[in-house]
Amino acid sequence: MPLNLACKPAVLCTFLCLAVPMLSIVKAEDPYRFFDWNVTYGFIYPLGVRQQGILINGQFPGPDIHSVTNDNLIINVYNSLDEPFLLSWNGIQQRRNSYEDGVFGTTCPIPPGKNFTYILQVKDQIGSFYYFPSLGFHKAAGGFGGIRILSRPRIPVPFDDPAGDYTILIGDWYMSNHTKLKALLDSGRKLPFPDGILINGRGRNGYSLTVEQGKTYRLRISNVGLQNSLNFRIQNHKMKLVEVEGTHTLQTTYSSLDVHVGQSYSVLFTADQPGQDYYIVVTSRFTAPVVLNTTGTLHYSNSAGPVSGPFPGGPTTEIDWSLNQARSIRTNLTASGPRPNPQGSYHYGMINTTRTIIVANSAGQVNGKQRYGVNSVSFVAPDTPMKLADYFKIQGVFKENSISDRPYGGRLYLDTSVLTLSYRAFVEIVFQNNENIVQSWHLDGYSFFVVGMDGGQWTIASRNQYNLRDGVSRCTIQVYPKAWTAIYIPLDNVGMWNLRTEFWARQYLGQQFYVRVYTDSTSLRDEYPIPKNALLCGRASGRHTRPL
Known part of the structure; x- marks a missing residue:
């Protein structure tokens, strides 16, 4: 597993001086993996046209992170862009530590020419x-990469090593x-296809x-991506699903797989066809009459010989196939x-929920500009990350429960929306x-149990069709048109966590809010203290990361 240990002396000193106090609260036997990343602009040609991309160590996409359960990842990020920058970790739960989540509601951006570990x-x-x-519209320029977390050697995996x-x-x-895309949204217009x-x-x-030939991979x-559900398939090959966002799944075989924006899947396939080349195909879903497609080569x-014939067609355009x-x-x-x-030892279906929250997406005009929201609130970022405001008790940055837990049909309006929920509740x-x-x-900081989805309006009677035994646990879920999806969440991770659409233009224009999972306990068992190397900005600037 490749590790980047080539930290610059100044960077290493920064880490030793600032990060070690934080590291002392994790078990000493858990390994450390060090990464040193430089974020720059660079020219890329993904569709044959030169454009400016965001590179990490000169790579587009960025380097993979390889790790093992319980590893400590020390990732020094140097921002060589001419604007603030933040990285977020889609699916890494950040137990008791939302300060490191890498979204503006919790973490100050890295200023140009500076680094953060x-x-x-x-x-x-x-x-x-x-x-x-996670900032602005950087995601449209790159700066993304894969994360894999392998099981510890003594924990059995339900399939042979590929x-x-x-x-x-x-x-x-x-x-x-x-x-240019960001400016288009700022002007109040929608993105093109x-x-x-x-x-x-x-x-x-x-x-x-x-x-x-004959081997399994x-x-x-x-x-x-930024907005579209996609279908993935390999010409003449079957795929066996084995893992979804941290959960081993029933090993069902598919000829193609819908991957909705923000989601991650692991599949196995065997090279069991005659020795030649085959198409790898990705097409957009539910975008008719215009359908995007691209191909690679297996x-x-x-x-x-090379690939031959037309590439394999995708599934039906009917929602029911995907559902x-x-x-x-x-x-x-x-x-x-x-x-x-x-995995099934957590019997989520036998626990009574303590609260039901209904989240409805909405679109509309606010002050003559296109906006999107949740339960009629279009999120506006405050001048100070809310997690810092919470820690330093800075008034006026946000209000608790500034968003309803039910849609009420009112007109879309702007606010810094935060919903406070109790630690250890089951919602x-x-x-x-x-x-x-x-x-x-997507919900940062958590995996949740997907218990049901169907067309139409959700009602209390919809619970009769819930899967209360083996629903998959994951962190990103799709909701089909004119339909609903229900999840169960044990609120076991204290912090300030972003709940957002993965349709990135809508996220940027307000379709998100923050869930404040709160306890009045000050025990390290419930939440880690603010890191000593935490960046401070807005009204938190100049404060100390430890009480005097």
Whole structure:
């Protein structure tokens, strides 16, 4: 597993002086992995046209993070851009430590020409995830990469080691510079349709994967795009789903797989076809009459010829096909997770929920400009990260419960929306989608149990069809047009956590809010103290990271 240990002396000194106090609160036997990243602009040609991209150590996409359950990740990020920058970790739960989450509600941006050392622990996690830049519209320029967390050697995995393990980052893409796209949104307009689809930063026929006949391989597929659900398939090959965002799944076989924006899946496939080349195909879903597509190449090492014939067609355009596939994704109750005990030992269906929250997305005009919201509130970022305001008790940055836990049908308005929930509560969240597009929602700091999804309006009677036994546990979930999705969450992670749409233009224009999971306990068992190297900005500038 490649590790980057080449920290500059000044960087290493910064880490030793500032980060070690934070590290002392984690177990000494858990390994440390050091990464030193320089974030720059650079020219890229993903769709054959030169454009400015965001590179990490000169790479687009950025380098993978390879780790093992409970590893401590020390990631020094130097911002060589001409504007503030932040990285966030899609699916890394940041146990008791939302200060390191890397979104503006919790973390001050890294100023141009400065560095910040993220101190993360992949505590009790396995699986496939990714990181991305969270400020503004940086995500449209790159700066993303894969994260894999392997099981500890003594924990059994429910499949044999593959011959190869590959990160596959797919996503829709614009040829316009991210600053131009951001300016378009700031002016009150909507984004146009994307220009193409990328596979690992490359457009049509740009990506190739070489395999040996008869061997089995693992693909970790993440949709890192900006708005579109995508379908992934390999010509003449079947894929066996084995893991979703940290949960081993029932090993169901698919000929193609819908990957909604923000989601990550692991599949196994066997190179069991005659030795030649085959298409890897990614197409946009639910975008008719215009459908984006791109292809890569699965190359057999003993190939007798190039790809031939038309690339394989995708699934039906009917929502029901995708809905039925989503319902078939379930937890493998006989497999261990990051601990020796089976994943199914947490009987979530036998616990009474203490609160039901209904989340409805909405769109509209505010002050003559396009905005999006949740339960009629369009989120506006404050001048100070809310987690810092909470810690330093700075008044006026946000108000608790400034968003309703039910949609009420009122006109869209602007506010810094925060919903306070009690630590150790067990809550039900229903995502109600009244629009004609697929929505995708992500909650930082948590995995949740997907208990149900269907068309129409959710009612109390909808609970009769919930899966209360083996619903998959994950961190990003889709909601189909004119439909609902319900999840259960044990609120066991204190902090300030972002709940957002993964449709990035909508997120930027207000379709998000923060969940404040609160306890009055000051025990380190419940929440870590603010890191000594925490960046301070806004009204928190000049304060001390430890009480005097």
